[in-house]
Amino acid sequence: MKKEISALMDGELFEDEAENLLDQIKRDSATHKDWEIYHLIGDVLRQPEHIHCDLSEKVRERMQDEPTVLAPRGRAVKQKVRAVALSAVASLAAVGVVAWMSLQVSPEAASQMAMQQSALRPASAQIQPKSNDYLMAHQEFSPSIDMNGGASYIRTVSYSTDEK
């Protein structure tokens, strides 16, 4: 079993084998412990000054602290259903993220998490028209202007239909 876990960590298992093993890790606490210990060993070898202990727990905590921004306001009932659905999706995804995280514990992992989460986050509020001046001021110094020319200024004056 330990040999298999080690092979999985090295990415040497076939996809179906890996899936079976991951399944087992999730169900069987002893296997799960082995899995964590192997990662701890790997971490210590790679970066002794920075050791993660039970990363999955911390990731779960961080995910729970994340704000869930829901917008636009005003459609309360629909929103609620959506919120429930989304949080269900989010928790499923959290499991996925944890599994994925364990697969590749690297210094960039935390920052990649940021990207994963932003994908999960429900659409945030629309930028208010009164903030257009910030967008305009930003656009002037953004390198996107060098490539796109003036077309990217459309962002600074774009309107939304539910503005009125």
Place this chain on the structure above:
Amino acid sequence: MRVCVALCGLLLVAANTYAGERQISLDWLKTVAFAAHQTDYSGVFVYQYDNHVETSRIIHVVEPDSEYEKLESLDGPKREIIRHHGQIWCYINHKMVQVDSQQVHGRFPSLLPEQLSALSSNYLIKEAGMERVAGYPTQVIMFQPKDGLRYAYKIWAHTDSGLLLKAAVLGDKKQVIEQYAFTQLQIGGNIDRSWVGAKDFAGHGAGLPVSPETAMGGTVINSGWVVDALPAGFKKTREIQRPMRGKHAPVTQIVFSDGLSAISIFIEPADGDEDDVDGLSSRGAVNLYHKVLDKHLITAVGEVPPRMVMQVLDSVRYNGK
């Protein structure tokens, strides 16, 4: 031994091919940037994000003194922007208002060498085939971030002129965050210049107004505000104190860039009625995050994932006297 030499040779050839390919991509970027400023064109493009789609017309002409550009919305309420040599006018409350005037060095801006090197250290640039856009043949170029911190970009550049005919910002799952695409475009030839003419521009009689509020532009300063958790690859490109329309006091703006995307931090005195501004909002690839800190209203804006504007803003602090 002979095998080893052959292997080394092979590696060298591979490395050269790779470097060559990268050089071609960088050359493309220079062409695209050059074309954006130095081509006469007029066309209609579509801008799309989430379930929002709108159509606009853009006219860009090059005159001996500099470039002139007019962008007008074709859908929804009338919106119009005119740009000329660092000066910007915008259609607000039924009239054209000057919203900014910044010092521009040189007649035409161009990609700086440091920008190109930042770009290639943060993104993998590669050519991704040929496609047809708005009736023109284009070269597709991908900018794949080397980490998961930033968006990916995909651009379609006209093979002859280098003009950008389509551009998309992609998330980590390759989903489109926002995109622009020309649907009709005329490159060169007889393009309407009736709106240009020196007479119509600021300081030459009638035409576009000069606003004393914004006319002095920005001045370079060292504000004392710092960002502790700047994402990898981002460097400060500007720190200015500038007037801003509708603000009583000058606003400090600090700009950070990774060569392709940028984050601006705005710092201004809080005037007490900012209760409603806290939080995150977005428009296409641009995310905006506000926060009040030590009696200052701080705003982060950038074409980067929401998490990144939040991270940057949350690490802003005053380090001055």
